Amino acid sequence: MPKKPKYPRARLSPAKDQILVIAITHESVVTHDIRPLLDALLPLAATREIAMRWEGKVTFYFDGWDNDPRETAEIPAIRSYFLDVTAEFPYWFHFVEKVGDTFWHVLRLLCRGHREQTRPGMIGWQFDDHEELFRQINLLLGYMNGLYDRLDLPEEMNERISQEIAQLIECSLQ
Numbered sequence: 001m002p003k004k005p006k007y008p009r010a011r012l013s014p015a016k017d018q019i020l021v022i023a024i025t026h027e028s029v030v031t032h033d034i035r036p037l038l039d040a041l042l043p044l045a046a047t048r049e050i051a052m053r054w055e056g057k058v059t060f061y062f063d064g065w066d067n068d069p070r071e072t073a074e075i076p077a078i079r080s081y082f083l084d085v086t087a088e089f090p091y092w093f094h095f096v097e098k099v100g101d102t103f104w105h106v107l108r109l110l111c112r113g114h115r116e117q118t119r120p121g122m123i124g125w126q127f128d129d130h131e132e133l134f135r136q137i138n139l140l141l142g143y144m145n146g147l148y149d150r151l152d153l154p155e156e157m158n159e160r161i162s163q164e165i166a167q168l169i170e171c172s173l174q
Contacts, residue, residue: 019057019097020044026064029081034088041089048151051094055157058095059102071115073108073125082109090143094153098164104172110136137169 022040027033037060044054062072072078086092096102108125111133118124127133141162148158 019059020054022058022060023063024060024081026062029062029077032077032081032084034081034085037085038088041085041095044095045089045091045147045151048153051147051151051153052157054095055161056095056097059097059100060105071108071125072105073113074115079109086110090140091147093140093144093165094147094161098161098168103165103168106140107133107136137165141165 022037024037028036041058043050044058045051062078065072065075065078068075092106093103096106104125107127111127112129113125113127115123116126144161145158147153148155
């Protein structure tokens with residue numbers, strides 16, 4: 001019998017054989033130069049057609065931090081950088097892929113938390129303040145709704161993505 005996917009609604013998204021992987025350089029973070037990342041992100045939200053094309057296809061990573069033993073969300077410079085990027089581009093929920101870890105990576109960068117051993121040999125992430133987490137989720141959902149209104153994106157797409165997000169959150173709290 002085939003194994004049931006962990007987040008079936010997230011897998012309802014259109015096929016994601018084309019993923020946009022964005023490398024965020026160490027230098028950009030250290031100099032707090034958010035322009036290169038915004039230059040990659042802002043065009044995605046410029047038109048209806050482009051926004052629809054890149055829905056659920058964006059991921060990113062922080063290049064040049066491999067020798068740092070901390071998680072990216074534990075590095076103050078990265079968190080500060082990402083908060084400032086998000087102030088200019090708050091549409092993460094529409095654009096990030098939701099099958100891998102990108103959705104949760106966004107939330108770890110925006111909300112306080114820490115690594116925690118979940119069971120022997122397994123390390124996970126614990127958010128410090130669930131109220132902060134839910135405020136951030138609601139804020140990002142509001143920005144996503146604003147993007148849909150501004151670009152006249154299909155309501156069905158908004159509903160599907162909102163259901164995917166709700167299921168990701170529900171599954172993580174079980």
